[in-house]
Amino acid sequence: MSDGTPRPKVLILGAGFAGLGAARKLHKAPVDVTLVDRHDFHTFQPLLYQVATDVLDPETVGHPVRDVVHHQDNLDFAMATVTGIDLESKTVTFSDWDPQTYDYLVIGLGSRVNFFGTDGADEHAYPLYTLPDAVRLKDRLLTNLEAAAKRPESVEQGALDVVIVGGGATGVETAGSLAELYYTVFPKDYPSLDMTKASITLVEHGDRLLAMFDEGMSAYTLDTLTERGVTVRLGEAVTSIGADAVTLGSGEQLAASTTVWGAGLQSVPIAGELGVDLERHRVPVGPLLNLEHHPEVFVVGDMAFTTDAKTGEVLPQLGSVALQAGEHVGKTIDRMLRKHKDPEPFHYFDKGTMATIGRKAAVAVIPPHDIHLTGRAAFALWGAVHLALLSGGDSRMSALTNWFWAFSTHDRPSRMLVHPNDDD
Numbered sequence: 001m002s003d004g005t006p007r008p009k010v011l012i013l014g015a016g017f018a019g020l021g022a023a024r025k026l027h028k029a030p031v032d033v034t035l036v037d038r039h040d041f042h043t044f045q046p047l048l049y050q051v052a053t054d055v056l057d058p059e060t061v062g063h064p065v066r067d068v069v070h071h072q073d074n075l076d077f078a079m080a081t082v083t084g085i086d087l088e089s090k091t092v093t094f095s096d097w098d099p100q101t102y103d104y105l106v107i108g109l110g111s112r113v114n115f116f117g118t119d120g121a122d123e124h125a126y127p128l129y130t131l132p133d134a135v136r137l138k139d140r141l142l143t144n145l146e147a148a149a150k151r152p153e154s155v156e157q158g159a160l161d162v163v164i165v166g167g168g169a170t171g172v173e174t175a176g177s178l179a180e181l182y183y184t185v186f187p188k189d190y191p192s193l194d195m196t197k198a199s200i201t202l203v204e205h206g207d208r209l210l211a212m213f214d215e216g217m218s219a220y221t222l223d224t225l226t227e228r229g230v231t232v233r234l235g236e237a238v239t240s241i242g243a244d245a246v247t248l249g250s251g252e253q254l255a256a257s258t259t260v261w262g263a264g265l266q267s268v269p270i271a272g273e274l275g276v277d278l279e280r281h282r283v284p285v286g287p288l289l290n291l292e293h294h295p296e297v298f299v300v301g302d303m304a305f306t307t308d309a310k311t312g313e314v315l316p317q318l319g320s321v322a323l324q325a326g327e328h329v330g331k332t333i334d335r336m337l338r339k340h341k342d343p344e345p346f347h348y349f350d351k352g353t354m355a356t357i358g359r360k361a362a363v364a365v366i367p368p369h370d371i372h373l374t375g376r377a378a379f380a381l382w383g384a385v386h387l388a389l390l391s392g393g394d395s396r397m398s399a400l401t402n403w404f405w406a407f408s409t410h411d412r413p414s415r416m417l418v419h420p421n422d423d424d
């Protein structure tokens with residue numbers, strides 16, 4: 001809290017990587033910060049697939065925002081949903097809170113699923129972008145299993161078949177983890193079910209998986225998933241999704257009791273209200289990550305179309321980019337206020353890219369010498385990096401325990417259906 005003297009008000013919208021990064025770097029700035037999110041928790045999106053596939057609990061992948069920021073004296077948190085931004089009156093409106101004014105605004109509201117108009121996707125697909133999405137998918141998979149256990153012959157009729165749309169990191173990581181669950185864990189728990197008859201199919205429109213990595217790594221990913229029982233369909237698009245099947249562009253139908261969508265992002269609706277033309281669904285920002293005609297308004301993270309000031313490259317929608325951009329904006333606002341140093345343009349420091357394919361299998365590229373790793377070394381590195389990035393010591397400890405247990409016993413500790421509205 002401030003000592004009562006009016007100070008510039010910084011309003012940060014979104015407690016994702018970008019919003020929290022900005023908040024942290026303002027902890028010593030002479031400002032009053034209000035951080036707002038529609039949830040009272042921060043989500044570590046890179047591990048959502050582990051909630052969906054019973055490796056981690058939702059409480060490990062989400063972390064209370066108040067616990068992250070409670071030590072910051074100049075910051076208040078409010079759980080509220082943003083509905084509008086008026087740049088001229090410097091006011092933000094909410095569905096469940098009074099309008100708030102600001103001197104500086106940091107917008108980091110992330111992105112949302114893009115079904116690209118695919119017929120039936122809205123109704124039948126399971127996206128994997130938020131913690132509620134991950135819990136819904138987990139629930140669906142376990143509910144289908146329990147239903148199939150009462151009718152074992154239904155497995156052969158497709159009752160447990162899963163189609164995953166999109167061969168990027170979300171699709172690949174989900175497919176790999178699901179294959180372990182289906183072909184290693186569930187056969188122990190459901191001895192009456194012939195899990196070899198349950199299929200997992202990964203459909204990718206392009207001609208290779210993990211297109212952000214090199215071709216050798218894509219080939220390694222394809223081989224690893226195939227060995228583990230996943231059918232990969234490259235060069236195919238899913239054109240419609242029904243309750244128990246998907247249709248491909250060729251007209252072929254695949255049984256799908258569950259269709260997981262990991263194929264695309266689009267901007268949140270607010271992005272269209274900022275008076276600028278969107279680029280690839282994102283808000284273009286200048287070198288200081290602010291709007292050209294409103295330098296007091298910063299847009300960061302997945303929402304922003306950010307060009308690296310040093311390399312001129314358009315930066316990808318990644319957690320590491322969002323965090324660094326948020327931190328940069330926090331420092332920039334501090335510099336603008338104290339006027340002791342000029343703000344600097346944003347340059348992203350690439351610490352590496354990685355994706356896991358499952359137990360002991362991952363791919364990683366480490367700059368600056370472009371070291372390429374696959375297999376156990378990449379898997380170990382992936383685990384260490386993700387553990388370090390999780391918010392809170394309790395989440396790290398819980399992830400470590402669950403990973404150790406899953407790794408050493410081939411079991412999944414978080415395999416339970418809990419419905420808050422169920423009768424006792």
Ligand SMILES: Cc1cc2nc3c(=O)[nH]c(=O)nc-3n(C[C@H](O)[C@H](O)[C@H](O)COP(=O)(O)OP(=O)(O)OC[C@H]3O[C@@H](n4cnc5c(N)ncnc54)[C@H](O)[C@@H]3O)c2cc1C
Pocket residue numbers: 013014015016017018019036037038039041042043044045046047048049080081082083108109110111128129130169170268300301302303317318319320321322354
């Ligand atoms: C499944 C998955 C796997 C990923 N894996 C990786 C990975 O391995 N490595 C990596 O670097 N990146 C990964 N990413 C990308 C990374 O998670 C994102 O780039 C990053 O989360 C973007 O941060 P952000 O702060 O911009 O947005 P977010 O983290 O999405 O945060 C936005 C926040 O805004 C809040 N919000 C949204 N709308 C409103 C509203 N109207 N009112 C109030 N609050 C609102 C949300 O609740 C959320 O807390 C992954 C993403 C997904 C979905």
